Amino acid sequence: MKMDKIEKRIIISSLSLMGLFVFSLLYAKSKYNSDVPECIPFDKAYTEPKINQLDEKTYQVFSVASMWQFQPSEIYIPVGSEVDFYLTSKDVVHGFNISDKNINMMAVYGAINKTSVKFDKPGVYDIVCHEYCGVGHQNMRAQVIVNYPRSK
Amino acid sequence: MQVTKTFKRIIFLELAIPVALLTIGIYHGLMQTIYRAGVLKETSFAKLDYYQGLTLHGVINALVLTTFFAVAFGHVTLTFYFKKEPNKKLMWLSFIMMLSGTLMAAWAMFAGKASVLYTFYPPLKAHPLFYLGATLLIAGSWIPFFNWAVMYTRWKKENAETKTPLAVLGTLINFTIWFVCTLAVAYETLVLLIPWSMGWTAGVNVNLARTLFWFFGHALVYFWLLPAYIMFYTILPKVAGGKLYSDLAGRIALFLFLVFSIPVGVHHQYSDPTIQQGVKFFHGLLTYGVSIPSFITAFTIAASLEYAGRKRGGKGWFGWMKKLPFFDENRFLFAYFIGGLILFIFGGVTGIVNASYSLNNVVHNTAWLPGHFHMTVAGPVFLSIVGMSLYLYSKMSGKRIFMPKLTTIIPYLWVIGMLIFSFGMSWGGLRGEPRRTNLGITYLNPDSELFRADWVPTTTMAMLGGIIMFIAGMFFILVFFGTMLRKRSAEPVLTIPVSEAYHDEKRVPLFDRFKPWIVAMVIIILISYVPALMNVNENSGPNAPRFDIDNPTPIEQPAAK
Numbered sequence: 250m251k252m253d254k255i256e257k258r259i260i261i262s263s264l265s266l267m268g269l270f271v272f273s274l275l276y277a278k279s280k281y282n283s284d285v286p287e288c289i290p291f292d293k294a295y296t297e298p299k300i301n302q303l304d305e306k307t308y309q310v311f312s313v314a315s316m317w318q319f320q321p322s323e324i325y326i327p328v329g330s331e332v333d334f335y336l337t338s339k340d341v342v343h344g345f346n347i348s349d350k351n352i353n354m355m356a357v358y359g360a361i362n363k364t365s366v367k368f369d370k371p372g373v374y375d376i377v378c379h380e381y382c383g384v385g386h387q388n389m390r391a392q393v394i395v396n397y398p399r400s401k
Numbered sequence: 402m403q404v405t406k407t408f409k410r411i412i413f414l415e416l417a418i419p420v421a422l423l424t425i426g427i428y429h430g431l432m433q434t435i436y437r438a439g440v441l442k443e444t445s446f447a448k449l450d451y452y453q454g455l456t457l458h459g460v461i462n463a464l465v466l467t468t469f470f471a472v473a474f475g476h477v478t479l480t481f482y483f484k485k486e487p488n489k490k491l492m493w494l495s496f497i498m499m500l501s502g503t504l505m506a507a508w509a510m511f512a513g514k515a516s517v518l519y520t521f522y523p524p525l526k527a528h529p530l531f532y533l534g535a536t537l538l539i540a541g542s543w544i545p546f547f548n549w550a551v552m553y554t555r556w557k558k559e560n561a562e563t564k565t566p567l568a569v570l571g572t573l574i575n576f577t578i579w580f581v582c583t584l585a586v587a588y589e590t591l592v593l594l595i596p597w598s599m600g601w602t603a604g605v606n607v608n609l610a611r612t613l614f615w616f617f618g619h620a621l622v623y624f625w626l627l628p629a630y631i632m633f634y635t636i637l638p639k640v641a642g643g644k645l646y647s648d649l650a651g652r653i654a655l656f657l658f659l660v661f662s663i664p665v666g667v668h669h670q671y672s673d674p675t676i677q678q679g680v681k682f683f684h685g686l687l688t689y690g691v692s693i694p695s696f697i698t699a700f701t702i703a704a705s706l707e708y709a710g711r712k713r714g715g716k717g718w719f720g721w722m723k724k725l726p727f728f729d730e731n732r733f734l735f736a737y738f739i740g741g742l743i744l745f746i747f748g749g750v751t752g753i754v755n756a757s758y759s760l761n762n763v764v765h766n767t768a769w770l771p772g773h774f775h776m777t778v779a780g781p782v783f784l785s786i787v788g789m790s791l792y793l794y795s796k797m798s799g800k801r802i803f804m805p806k807l808t809t810i811i812p813y814l815w816v817i818g819m820l821i822f823s824f825g826m827s828w829g830g831l832r833g834e835p836r837r838t839n840l841g842i843t844y845l846n847p848d849s850e851l852f853r854a855d856w857v858p859t860t861t862m863a864m865l866g867g868i869i870m871f872i873a874g875m876f877f878i879l880v881f882f883g884t885m886l887r888k889r890s891a892e893p894v895l896t897i898p899v900s901e902a903y904h905d906e907k908r909v910p911l912f913d914r915f916k917p918w919i920v921a922m923v924i925i926i927l928i929s930y931v932p933a934l935m936n937v938n939e940n941s942g943p944n945a946p947r948f949d950i951d952n953p954t955p956i957e958q959p960a961a962k
Binding site for chain 2: 253255256259260263264266267270271274277278281283284285286287288289290291292293315316317336337339340341342344346348349351352353354355357358359360361362363375377378379380381382383384386387388390
């Protein structure tokens, strides 16, 4: 099978380009510790909304999505907090997006989703439901309030 | 060639019905951009709810139009290359099944009993007729595939040493992918969803349903795309005035699609629970694998176009581009193809972003996603479908195109609208703007406490693009039905432009046989999907009851169990 010179070059450069993509992907994964949500088996303990403070700057948030709210709906934490989010749904599928922190999860009935994030900067972070969940979908938003106000 | 009246009648129905339905589909596309930009701050307009319209938009444009066209184009391709028509009874049966399925689903959607979007994720419950209609539409499209497989086997017996025509090979590969992937969605609707929506079963495993849907859902995009690819390989070079750069490259690309189209579905579920990171990552790598045939295609098509441009007298690195027949009324298909290809450059690049594992965290389910897939399914797929529908109708009916100059301008208008729209959507997506959301009521409403000023420019851009595309779409409907109303002025014939190959390689048996490739496909599907399904099985909790779109309390089960 004789191959055209240009054709050969193009195939080689496409393959190297793909190789570069795979390399960058693995590099980003290790360097920035970025990953997709974790998979944990279903456990009823996570279906009650809750904020656990483990130590000064380590939190667990059991977030429960339902038509059309997140509970807890306001999460107050200090700057520099490490938060583990556990997410589930009481009814239909919901989304959970903290765009400024690249937190992106689906809330599914009968399943627990998990991800971890550190809030380095003070501010108000929107948690937006980004999966259609019925007529009230566009009202479904919660907030993470980092370092403001200090009480609560 | 001459074809029978029955054949023509079925093909015309299969082309014209989805184009007529497009008026509804495109109208709802425009309306969404208006709601999203906050110009409309209502839940509904003209008695149709936002989410009802979104469901109609997705189902009509992405499922009905594409499936009807793929079947009609397959019939035409096999008939043209084998000089033999498929079985008429089976053609009718398939058409009637697809049409009745469409009507059932349309009724459920218009009655407001199925505002569940075209992904119909449970436990939002739709009317059983919606699921049944979708299943009938799909099952109707299987019938011609079985018929074509028989036609191909017979032809191959007599022509064992002849290369299978590239267009026929592509059609059969496409429907093999389609048949395998739709088995999963048929199982989802028939076994999981219909009994559950009727109240016969108490609950549904939502994770399993989602995983089955995406087994189908990503291969679905190749089912949309491959008819366009077939046109790019076998028709576009001829229409451009040149030759296909390499025939073998086309065959390799098509077989790679057969192998890699399905075992990549979990990359739509990166953000889902119950599936382990390792499985997600593996599907991500395979998704890179499926981009290789697209790279091959990009190169081959670009080379074919360069050949055509130089043959027409183009000089220099870029000079050949100017010589291509962009506005030639006699080759209007070129405008539709090139418009689609321009959009596909951006559609492909944004698609690789989505596939890139942790990068997906940035864009998953944001407006970026519709920004991406409108440059694929509403780019090369849509433009080649409507362009080819018009071409086939005009030739097979012997009627001249109505407003030929406008016909060549439509695709460019569409491209401009789409680029503006998708830029707005992608930009918004990067700023966290959600997809499938009636933003006008809250996030784009200055009176709401949820108001987000940073999404004003992005949604306004998307609306501007939406308006331009709507105009282009309506022009097309005018041209299509205007052509239909004309009197016949030429002998009706079935004809398709056929590209010669510039490098017409000898027949390589491996690339002219299905068996080894189907075996490879099954093995890779098992390797990639057995672990995913085991994960789902191990990590899922209780099954979900049924929910209506307007009530957080589940629908009560009937008393008898």
